[in-house]
Amino acid sequence: MVSDTRAADTRDQILDAAEAMLAEHGYAGTSLRQLTARANVNLAAVNYHFGGKEGLAKAVLERRIGPINRERMARLDALERPDVAAVVRAFVEPPLRAAAPDTANPDDDSPGHRMCRMFGRILVEQPPFLRAFLATQFRTVARRFVEALTKSLRRQPSATTWWRLHFIVGAMAHTLQNASTVERMSEGLCNPSDVDALVDELVAFAAAGFAAKAPRRRRSGVTRR
Amino acid sequence: MVSDTRAADTRDQILDAAEAMLAEHGYAGTSLRQLTARANVNLAAVNYHFGGKEGLAKAVLERRIGPINRERMARLDALERPDVAAVVRAFVEPPLRAAAPDTANPDDDSPGHRMCRMFGRILVEQPPFLRAFLATQFRTVARRFVEALTKSLRRQPSATTWWRLHFIVGAMAHTLQNASTVERMSEGLCNPSDVDALVDELVAFAAAGFAAKAPRRRRSGVTRR
DNA sequence: GTTTGTTTCAAACGACCGTTTGAAAACTAA
DNA sequence: TTAGTTTTCAAACGGTCGTTTGAAACAAAC
Numbered sequence: 001m002v003s004d005t006r007a008a009d010t011r012d013q014i015l016d017a018a019e020a021m022l023a024e025h026g027y028a029g030t031s032l033r034q035l036t037a038r039a040n041v042n043l044a045a046v047n048y049h050f051g052g053k054e055g056l057a058k059a060v061l062e063r064r065i066g067p068i069n070r071e072r073m074a075r076l077d078a079l080e081r082p083d084v085a086a087v088v089r090a091f092v093e094p095p096l097r098a099a100a101p102d103t104a105n106p107d108d109d110s111p112g113h114r115m116c117r118m119f120g121r122i123l124v125e126q127p128p129f130l131r132a133f134l135a136t137q138f139r140t141v142a143r144r145f146v147e148a149l150t151k152s153l154r155r156q157p158s159a160t161t162w163w164r165l166h167f168i169v170g171a172m173a174h175t176l177q178n179a180s181t182v183e184r185m186s187e188g189l190c191n192p193s194d195v196d197a198l199v200d201e202l203v204a205f206a207a208a209g210f211a212a213k214a215p216r217r218r219r220s221g222v223t224r225r
Numbered sequence: 226m227v228s229d230t231r232a233a234d235t236r237d238q239i240l241d242a243a244e245a246m247l248a249e250h251g252y253a254g255t256s257l258r259q260l261t262a263r264a265n266v267n268l269a270a271v272n273y274h275f276g277g278k279e280g281l282a283k284a285v286l287e288r289r290i291g292p293i294n295r296e297r298m299a300r301l302d303a304l305e306r307p308d309v310a311a312v313v314r315a316f317v318e319p320p321l322r323a324a325a326p327d328t329a330n331p332d333d334d335s336p337g338h339r340m341c342r343m344f345g346r347i348l349v350e351q352p353p354f355l356r357a358f359l360a361t362q363f364r365t366v367a368r369r370f371v372e373a374l375t376k377s378l379r380r381q382p383s384a385t386t387w388w389r390l391h392f393i394v395g396a397m398a399h400t401l402q403n404a405s406t407v408e409r410m411s412e413g414l415c416n417p418s419d420v421d422a423l424v425d426e427l428v429a430f431a432a433a434g435f436a437a438k439a440p441r442r443r444r445s446g447v448t449r450r
Numbered sequence: 451g452t453t454t455g456t457t458t459c460a461a462a463c464g465a466c467c468g469t470t471t472g473a474a475a476a477c478t479a480a
Numbered sequence: 481t482t483a484g485t486t487t488t489c490a491a492a493c494g495g496t497c498g499t500t501t502g503a504a505a506c507a508a509a510c
Contacts, residue, residue: 125350162407163427167396172395181360186387196443
């Protein structure tokens with residue numbers, strides 16, 4: 001055992017650079033050569049510390065997902081009377097909030113922004129080797145929130161419940177990934193940097209959507225499998 | 226001018242193969258060699274017909290986005306009394322519906338499924354060179370729907386309106402891309418192949434979210450730029 | 451048949467990819 | 481200092497990438 005800072009330093013530099021590049025170019029679009037150059041680290045360090053590109057991606061995710069999911073759980077547990085909006089907020093706020101931890105110096109390359117874009121990106125890209133990993137990371141959280149949401153509405157878990165949680169994840173991921181798009185299209189009306197407002201918007205939208213009456217089941221047409 | 230079918234055939238074979246591979250591996254993850262092998266076409270044909278990989282990607286998108294956006298507009302125009310749900314449906318149904326054009330033979334590799342996954346994938350990946358292209362393709366549609374939605378609620382266009390349209394796009398894109406995830410996590414409760422049900426779910430969710438009371442504006446914290 | 455223009459094809463180009471290697475360097479513990 | 485371990489580094493490996501090239505195959509016009 002060696003209490004060395006060299007290794008930890010390069011590990012962190014690699015993780016930070018990887019987060020930035022995954023946010024911008026995705027997994028397939030990120031090369032270890034650009035990455036290590038940016039991190040001022042030798043190319044072989046990635047394989048030495050993380051075993052390869054896939055291991056690096058997992059480590060990047062692990063470093064962020066854990067704390068966020070723990071905070072989600074904590075917020076959920078802390079709710080005394082959990083109405084829909086509160087549960088939705090417990091679900092969407094931790095990841096969105098992590099986007100702007102640095103209110104004093106909020107620029108586009110702040111760690112929070114990078115982390116957020118990386119998160120949104122990976123959530124939708126889902127390289128094959130990450131599917132299992134992501135599933136284990138999110139399964140229990142998803143279950144608990146589906147439970148809490150159905151209970152808050154005094155309903156039974158159903159396909160509608162799962163669909164709606166899925167929609168919320170999609171809205172969040174797309175927002176994290178493409179915040180600048182909405183700003184451009186709305187010609188500045190929307191300001192993605194105002195995280196408070198963004199969280200309020202998403203919570204209001206998602207809570208109302210979640211509380212909506214479930215669509216009546218059609219006489220189903222084709223049902224495969 | 227030569228009225229030849231050779232050229233048109235290889236063009237279409239390339240486009241079909243590209244659609245399938247973009248759906249599965251995204252832009253950066255798709256190689257022209259695998260692509261041309263799958264299309265039974267010479268490697269150089271891509272550069273000959275489309276000028277390169279980027280030109281091919283644009284052509285793949287152009288072939289699908291045009292019809293879908295035209296149908297969105299047509300449906301919007303056809304609404305006599307456009308309430309929120311109807312407008313939302315006019316927006317989300319054409320792309321989702323295009324996922325299952327072949328009810329007689331609906332398997333996972335149907336053109337609709339492939340197209341849909343490609344669409345969802347590109348919408349969130351947004352390779353840099355496509356950003357301008359996508360913006361022009363969607364700007365007018367987005368404007369018209371924001372108009373229609375605000376009118377249906379007798380409101381003024383606001384940041385909230387744009388945010389919510391953005392959320393809907395995100396929910397849709399994420400669903401197109403990760404339909405299998407929700408099926409797995411819900412342990413079969415959700416069946417992404419039942420497009421009718423899926424459209425109803427998304428419309429109910431999105432319409433309710435859109436009609437919700439706008440969140441009251443906080444005393445804003447940081448407002449950058 | 452010859453000519454002209456279009457489309458296909460095999461081969462190669464240079465560049466970049468992720469990974470491996472073996473030695474040098476840095477550090478710890480004795 | 482010495483021995484042993486951990487970490488860095490330059491170099492190279494085998495492959496795949498997108499693109500280019502020049503000749504062959506093809507269709508139509510003369």
